[in-house]
Amino acid sequence: MTVTLVLVIAMAVLFSCGVYLLLERSLTRMLLGFLLLGNSLNLLLLTMSGAAGDPPIGKSAEGITDPLPQAFALTAIVITFAVSAFLLALIHRSWRLSRADEVEVDEADVAIRTDRADPADDDPELAEDDSPRRYDPKSPEDADDPHETAPHATESRPAP
Template structure:
């Protein structure tokens, strides 16, 4: 089987340029790099597929071409198209929100990367009757009793209701005292006609 050196050279150039663009910060360059890598992969499948031949139809007498690499190329084209559409949507969304398609460093990731993470060796736990040993006992001992929690919440609600009633009683009692201490109204104020009739009876 003879391999075309031109296809090999083109494939190498496409892979080199594609990987270089994939390592960039700009999402547009990442998209272009992915397209180049996808085309280089198609050429790779074409190069390793073997010699050329006639269409793989039943009954042909000439040497037939292998149909499996052609199916792989079609699958690669579909995958490249789908991922490219997704990257284009990300680029469009990034440009609409930030007017830029450059991926910045995440400050939290940088802080985690620079921090010296030293994981201490976990102390050996003696085996117990359960599968998890004393860890299961500790988990059960620290579990929250739901019934006790509900009882505490109910007591807290009753206490708040009692405080509200006390406050309402304090606000109502001064009003009752003021109404009792108020000066009683005269009959003249209550019945003006009675006053006029009394004045008319005077000599």
């Protein structure tokens, strides 16, 4: 295997583990998932930066390495560190206040979700039999071919 393929596989594994950890309810696991996503982004930048070249000091400009991906990676490292420190402070504050590491279910969000479940349920003018019926090929009403009575484009038409 080439080095690039190994980096791509490592990046994919880090990315998938990071997304999995972000979807957990534990704040510490969310922080670890964020860190894994940041590291996978750095591997992506390293992989996509191209082949290694010469240092840009004391040589001709033909074979030097592009410094822009390295600047992007350094910026991504700094941003990931800053956001991780902020998230760690939030996790510590949450731990000090509630002694829990889990994200709690917010009752207001649950109420909004149940209110928006189906707006048609709240309409008093809409009866059950007024709602559109879905096509079901197993039902006796829909068992026939729905295109049977429609004129086909392949049929001969009368000449104008």
